[in-house]
Amino acid sequence: MTDLIESEDELLDPPAGPAAAAPPHRLASALHRLRERTPLGAGDEIDPERRRRLGLAALLAVAIAAGAGATGVAVHSRDLDHAQTRTQDRVLLHLLGGGAGMRFGGDSVSQDIGAPGTFQTPLSADFTVAVRNDGAKPLQITAVGIAVPGVDVVDAAPATTLAPGDSESLTSRVAVHCTAADLPRYPSGVTLTVRTPAAVGKAAGAPTALPLAFDAGHPTALPVGSNGFFTEVDGFSTTTTSSFYELCGEVLTMIPPRVSATANPGDASPRNPVVGYSLHIDNSPDAAQMAVVLPKPPAVPGVSAQTDLAGPEQIGTQGLDVNVTDRITDCGAFGDYLAVRGGATQAAEALNAATPIGLQPVDPRFQTTPTPLSTTAQAVFDGVTPGTADLQSTLLTQLAAVCPML
Numbered sequence: 001m002t003d004l005i006e007s008e009d010e011l012l013d014p015p016a017g018p019a020a021a022a023p024p025h026r027l028a029s030a031l032h033r034l035r036e037r038t039p040l041g042a043g044d045e046i047d048p049e050r051r052r053r054l055g056l057a058a059l060l061a062v063a064i065a066a067g068a069g070a071t072g073v074a075v076h077s078r079d080l081d082h083a084q085t086r087t088q089d090r091v092l093l094h095l096l097g098g099g100a101g102m103r104f105g106g107d108s109v110s111q112d113i114g115a116p117g118t119f120q121t122p123l124s125a126d127f128t129v130a131v132r133n134d135g136a137k138p139l140q141i142t143a144v145g146i147a148v149p150g151v152d153v154v155d156a157a158p159a160t161t162l163a164p165g166d167s168e169s170l171t172s173r174v175a176v177h178c179t180a181a182d183l184p185r186y187p188s189g190v191t192l193t194v195r196t197p198a199a200v201g202k203a204a205g206a207p208t209a210l211p212l213a214f215d216a217g218h219p220t221a222l223p224v225g226s227n228g229f230f231t232e233v234d235g236f237s238t239t240t241t242s243s244f245y246e247l248c249g250e251v252l253t254m255i256p257p258r259v260s261a262t263a264n265p266g267d268a269s270p271r272n273p274v275v276g277y278s279l280h281i282d283n284s285p286d287a288a289q290m291a292v293v294l295p296k297p298p299a300v301p302g303v304s305a306q307t308d309l310a311g312p313e314q315i316g317t318q319g320l321d322v323n324v325t326d327r328i329t330d331c332g333a334f335g336d337y338l339a340v341r342g343g344a345t346q347a348a349e350a351l352n353a354a355t356p357i358g359l360q361p362v363d364p365r366f367q368t369t370p371t372p373l374s375t376t377a378q379a380v381f382d383g384v385t386p387g388t389a390d391l392q393s394t395l396l397t398q399l400a401a402v403c404p405m406l
Contacts, residue, residue: 092135093194096167098215100187101128101240102174102247119286122175123251124154129190129212130169133162138197142207144170145191150180151244161197178248178366179287185245185365189213214242249366256359257289257315258282259377261352263394264323273328273402275351275395279377281320281359288362290314291322292370297356302334303327305354314362326351331403344406345383347399348392352381 104125127146133139144157155173162168170192177183189212196205241247264276281291292312297305304327313320328334338346355377358370379385383392399406 092133093139093141093162093192093210093212094132094134095212095214096130096132099129099242100190100214101130101242102126102244103128103240104247104251117255119248119252119255119284120179122152122177123248125174125176125247126171127151127174127187128169128171130167131162131192131212132167133164136164138163139194140197140204141168141170141192141194143193144172145193145209146172146174146187147191148184148187148244150177150183151175151187152177176244176247178244178251183244183248185243186216187214187242187244188216245365246368249361249368252284252287252289252361252366253359253368253371255284255286256371256376257284257319259373259380261377261380261388261391263391263398266398268398268401270402270404273331274325275328275398275402276323276325277351277391277395278321278323279355279357279373281315281322281373283315283317283319287366288314289359290362291320291373292358292360294356294358294370294372298353298372298374300334300350300354301337302330302332303351303354304329305351305356307356309357312360322357324355324357326354328399328402331405334403335406338406344396344399347406348381348383348395349378351395352377 102125104123129144131141138161140159140161141157142159146153152175153172154175157170157172160168160170192210192212193207194210195207198204241250259282260280262278262280264278266272266274266276268275290312291309293307293309306325306327308323334350338344338350341350352374355372355374357373359373359376360367360370380388381392381395383389
């Protein structure tokens with residue numbers, strides 16, 4: 001009975017034994033379960049041969065991946081080298097100045113260029129673009145294509161070869177039809193035909209058309225005499241412009257209307273120091289022009305010039321008459337001015353120089369800085385041109401009455 005009770009006590013309260021292992025950490029348990037699910041399985045359950053085969057397969061996969069990476073690097077490197085070679089071989093021809101420079105007047109390139117006889121006659125001009133070869137190989141420019149409404153190419157620029165880093169100006173002779181309705185203000189660009197030049201044992205490359213677009217509506221950055229592209233010379237004009245309108249407007253200054261002058265009668269004296277004359281401006285049948293008051297008339301010391309021209313007035317078919325009044329404000333200053341210009345015999349021309357009137361085309365496309373009327377009428381006041389002696393004599397008589405010391 002006692003043994004039975006003791007046995008029951010042992011069942012109800014078993015004797016103390018070794019302590020149970022603490023439950024594993026959650027992360028360790030998760031790793032253990034993951035390891036049991038891998039192809040290698042638990043260490044005490046895997047087949048050694050299977051483990052060996054799986055290991056070899058893993059090593060082979062790593063080797064294949066490494067080989068593919070090395071091959072990709074080599075291919076990429078070769079592609080970069082090829083791209084660099086193509087970059088060096090491609091055409092790198094840069095436009096200098098942003099546009100074309102145009103001019104007319106005699107120079108070393110265009111000895112026979114001058115002002116046309118009439119505005120209806122096409123204007124001969126030099127059309128120049130400057131380029132630089134920024135590529136790694138020499139380039140040969142075989143043609144310069146100029147396609148502009150109202151502009152004809154008379155003589156294209158000659159072929160030229162540019163070494164790497166060299167620059168060159170390409171000048172073509174063009175004829176500008178100033179009266180063409182579709183003549184634009186600015187050219188939009190040119191098309192150059194380029195190729196690699198022939199070398200020893202190597203034929204010239206195939207020609208390639210290379211369009212060069214100009215900067216929209218800006219004056220060329222190539223001034224006269226800069227970089228050797230243009231040289232200042234004696235002639236009709238040394239002005240360089242990128243505008244066809246400015247070029248045509250300048251032509252009108254070279255074919256001005258005829259001007260005649262007549263001295264106005266008056267009672268000139270020191271108390272009435274006024275000398276006056278009238279100007280008749282003939283009509284220009286080729287291009288309508290108008291007379292304007294110069295905003296800043298030429299200054300002649302001791303002379304204040306005024307005109308009855310109230311504002312811009314077109315020169316009609318019968319011409320235009322304007323009056324000029326010169327008030328002598330300082331005889332001493334005027335006398336000093338004449339003294340360094342040949343004396344009193346230059347007085348009439350000095351009065352003409354102070355004329356506050358200018359000429360401008362009526363067409364707003366061709367309007368530039370007004371041309372002083374005095375430059376057109378200069379021959380009328382020199383006293384040398386036939387028919388001008390009376391004008392000069394009358395003006396000198398009136399001036400002597402105003403300033404006896406002259």
